[in-house]
Amino acid sequence: MKIENNHDPLFTVFKRENITKKQQFLIRFIAIATSILFSIILCSIIVKKDPFTVLGIIFQGVFIDPWRFLENSALLLAFGVAIIAPFKMRYWNMGAMGSVMVSALASYVLINIFKNWVDNEGGSNALLLIMMFAASIIAGIIWSIIPAIFKALFNTNETLFTLMMNYIASALTLYVNYIMAKEQKLNPGIVSFYAGFFPTIIAPQFVPIVVIIIITVLMTIYMNKTKHGYEISVLGDSPKTAQYVGMKNKKIIIRTLVLSGLICGILGFLYISCKDHMASDSTGGSYGFTGVLVGWLSNFNTITMAIVSMFLTFITIGTEKVCSVSNVGNSYISSIVVGIIFFSILISEFFIRYRLVVKNKKNVDTGGVR
Amino acid sequence: MEKEIAIKLVNISKRFKNIYANKNVNLTLYKGEVLSVLGENGSGKTTLMNMLAGIYQPEEGEIYVNGELASIHSPKDSFKYGIGMVHQHFKLVDVFTAYENIILGLDRKTSKNTINEIKAIAQRYGFEVDLKKKIHDMSVSEKQTVEIIKVLYKNANVLILDEPTAVLTPQETNKLFNVIKKMREDNKSIIIITHKLNEVMEISDRVTILRKGEYITTLNTNETNEKELTEYMVGKKIDLNLERLRIQATQPILEIRDLNVLKDDGTVAIEHLDFYLRGGQILGVAGIAGCGQKEMCEAIVGLRKFKGSITHFGKSIVGFSPEKIKEIGISMSFIPEDRLGLGLAPNLSITDNMLLKTYNDNKGIFVDRTRGRKEAEDLIKRYNVVAPSTEVPVKNLSGGNIQKILVGREIGTNPNVIITAYPVRGLDINSSYMIYDILNEEKAKNTAILFIGEDLDVLMTFCDKIMVLCHGKNMGIIHTKNTNKEEIGLMMTGALDLTQVKKEEKYGIAEDSRLSEDEWKKLREEDQKNEDREQS
Numbered sequence: 001m002k003i004e005n006n007h008d009p010l011f012t013v014f015k016r017e018n019i020t021k022k023q024q025f026l027i028r029f030i031a032i033a034t035s036i037l038f039s040i041i042l043c044s045i046i047v048k049k050d051p052f053t054v055l056g057i058i059f060q061g062v063f064i065d066p067w068r069f070l071e072n073s074a075l076l077l078a079f080g081v082a083i084i085a086p087f088k089m090r091y092w093n094m095g096a097m098g099s100v101m102v103s104a105l106a107s108y109v110l111i112n113i114f115k116n117w118v119d120n121e122g123g124s125n126a127l128l129l130i131m132m133f134a135a136s137i138i139a140g141i142i143w144s145i146i147p148a149i150f151k152a153l154f155n156t157n158e159t160l161f162t163l164m165m166n167y168i169a170s171a172l173t174l175y176v177n178y179i180m181a182k183e184q185k186l187n188p189g190i191v192s193f194y195a196g197f198f199p200t201i202i203a204p205q206f207v208p209i210v211v212i213i214i215i216t217v218l219m220t221i222y223m224n225k226t227k228h229g230y231e232i233s234v235l236g237d238s239p240k241t242a243q244y245v246g247m248k249n250k251k252i253i254i255r256t257l258v259l260s261g262l263i264c265g266i267l268g269f270l271y272i273s274c275k276d277h278m279a280s281d282s283t284g285g286s287y288g289f290t291g292v293l294v295g296w297l298s299n300f301n302t303i304t305m306a307i308v309s310m311f312l313t314f315i316t317i318g319t320e321k322v323c324s325v326s327n328v329g330n331s332y333i334s335s336i337v338v339g340i341i342f343f344s345i346l347i348s349e350f351f352i353r354y355r356l357v358v359k360n361k362k363n364v365d366t367g368g369v370r
Numbered sequence: 371m372e373k374e375i376a377i378k379l380v381n382i383s384k385r386f387k388n389i390y391a392n393k394n395v396n397l398t399l400y401k402g403e404v405l406s407v408l409g410e411n412g413s414g415k416t417t418l419m420n421m422l423a424g425i426y427q428p429e430e431g432e433i434y435v436n437g438e439l440a441s442i443h444s445p446k447d448s449f450k451y452g453i454g455m456v457h458q459h460f461k462l463v464d465v466f467t468a469y470e471n472i473i474l475g476l477d478r479k480t481s482k483n484t485i486n487e488i489k490a491i492a493q494r495y496g497f498e499v500d501l502k503k504k505i506h507d508m509s510v511s512e513k514q515t516v517e518i519i520k521v522l523y524k525n526a527n528v529l530i531l532d533e534p535t536a537v538l539t540p541q542e543t544n545k546l547f548n549v550i551k552k553m554r555e556d557n558k559s560i561i562i563i564t565h566k567l568n569e570v571m572e573i574s575d576r577v578t579i580l581r582k583g584e585y586i587t588t589l590n591t592n593e594t595n596e597k598e599l600t601e602y603m604v605g606k607k608i609d610l611n612l613e614r615l616r617i618q619a620t621q622p623i624l625e626i627r628d629l630n631v632l633k634d635d636g637t638v639a640i641e642h643l644d645f646y647l648r649g650g651q652i653l654g655v656a657g658i659a660g661c662g663q664k665e666m667c668e669a670i671v672g673l674r675k676f677k678g679s680i681t682h683f684g685k686s687i688v689g690f691s692p693e694k695i696k697e698i699g700i701s702m703s704f705i706p707e708d709r710l711g712l713g714l715a716p717n718l719s720i721t722d723n724m725l726l727k728t729y730n731d732n733k734g735i736f737v738d739r740t741r742g743r744k745e746a747e748d749l750i751k752r753y754n755v756v757a758p759s760t761e762v763p764v765k766n767l768s769g770g771n772i773q774k775i776l777v778g779r780e781i782g783t784n785p786n787v788i789i790t791a792y793p794v795r796g797l798d799i800n801s802s803y804m805i806y807d808i809l810n811e812e813k814a815k816n817t818a819i820l821f822i823g824e825d826l827d828v829l830m831t832f833c834d835k836i837m838v839l840c841h842g843k844n845m846g847i848i849h850t851k852n853t854n855k856e857e858i859g860l861m862m863t864g865a866l867d868l869t870q871v872k873k874e875e876k877y878g879i880a881e882d883s884r885l886s887e888d889e890w891k892k893l894r895e896e897d898q899k900n901e902d903r904e905q906s
Binding site: 225226227229242244 | 722
């Protein structure tokens, strides 16, 4: 019997066994550098300017308002931090966006109720802020633990559940806005400029940035050093083992999602008290999902997450500026560019795990694994 | 009569990063024979077979199939040569049915006739299989059957079975052996990888022995014996006699009366079981796999609901949480079929795995990793664990080292009761002895040990007493020195029930119990009241 070997593939994929930190860094660096280069060239073709001008506009766009850059980076980071713990537990929480939305809504409703009291009747803004903070946290936690309870008790699929909770959150937000407008308690167009505003320290963005940095540091410690963090990693790795050593799996799932909801709640409060001052179905924007990618790509290392967030924000703001300067309608370029960058990062992850060997050469050292 | 050669391997070598997994291995397989490939863990058996199956390719050497030089680059090539392998870890799609798995990856088109062809194969070799059943609903033995049928349906003439009996009960093993014999009659060639010597002797015509990746020899089974095989396998003469430490046993530490446990599916796992454990004594548990051993262990350590009374130093521990039971000194290590499922977190470091049971012992909210690292270092040193550092994920270690870590950790908590199930599962002889030594050391410290095992020879020589379970019932508890393998075999299959034969002997009830019969009665009544309350 003879076997023809002409069907050998053009190249074969081999799994890498050992890869040094230096190689990893190099692969990622090449990927990102190429994607940026490609993006800039693409931009310059679309807006018909030379690449250096485009690069100049990007930097100009970012540094003309450094606070905005920092705040957006921080918010993106915060969405990533909010899902670290559940993800490490292999609880795929896609619901950070919904939790933030309802917690923002809770604060917003309170502003509407007490606006007149604070503005005209000498009510305390500090008291209102405290109430808003509490309401946001409670709302965030509730939204986050509903799927967790179902997961713990009935083992429902959390990915779909949390995803659907996002849609419920945005529908709820629209509905509440509609009711409030209808009852004339608030004309959405006329907003109080005092009630429910957090006092400005240094810059309006300063407080959210500081709060998010504190949360990030605390979460890093929580995940890596505490018993809770340890339980989460054991449960994520092997639920059976966790049960065998006497961990209360259901309790850990719910507790972790309370924490995740808490962070979302704080985030929702910050949106209303420091940033948008009103809740809509676009509160939080696309950060909910981008945050998941940031966390995933950074392997849930908070420092890497911070760097990735800043990098993505830099590109987004920069290319938005390119669009506005060149009168290119809306900011579709920035979406394309971010897409290109994500794509190249994913490709680099592939090359970190595998390598290609062209044609089946004789005696190739495969490192033993195919 | 000169037999035809099916497969011939000549000077095969395979390196993994400069370490030879196989070096100059020769192997000849005749048509219509069963060849055992014997070797310790890590002797290169599986690597060699994977080269035949097209998963790896040899760096040097030649493979001849039916006398012609063959080049096998992929599993598909391997199939073309009529070679089929059933791996140790089954490669089936869980959500597919048996039928769908069998026809998966087939070049031919399927027709209405396909299912009948498969049924014909099953019938011919005596398989019992429900083709419409989904894989995830199947037992290990059923999955194995599907794998074998799959290979047969692809017209394989050479079957490679990688440790097929490691996960089977004795009965299932017998069934499998009958199938293998029928395949042999059909002029198919079978290679069976194993390290169970009795199976080698029973099923194979010849046996090829590997040691540390090198070819040692090939023997005709009927011209050799277990002792000779062992010598070839380990390379030095090892004492097959296990040492049974003889020390004075203490008063019972753990006493169990009228234990009743259910399985996950609600059927009875353990029924009216009485037994007790003394300090300084090892009680072996013999029984066919799946006759309640796992459920019994889980009940004792608080992981499964049960009815009955359990006392520890004369005090009831019924209703205690797993943590509380761990605290009072009862430790359990259960090595499941996949070796990793229970007791360890495979992706976490050795340090983190050391802390699994004790991470909550220190005060405050932080995990004390300094202590964990020190414990890991101590354990690595004490039990000669081969590991690059304390921070490597446990899953990167070899099976034997993983088990040493699990057993070593359990003992490190200084328990007064050790419950250990299959601690040497899948281990080679040297690693097994290491584990026996560890348990004997504990015995010398007057620890009570419950040893659930598979190998009757080991149970007979290593334990002081043996309790035999059959379908969750106690068939009697006997001193190992007063019994023999045949008797235990009879009890395992339920043919002999000592509790019925010798009714006057109260099996599992200690004469010098820490509680008087009246106190037991009271305890039973209380437990029963609680059970009733729970039910209503």
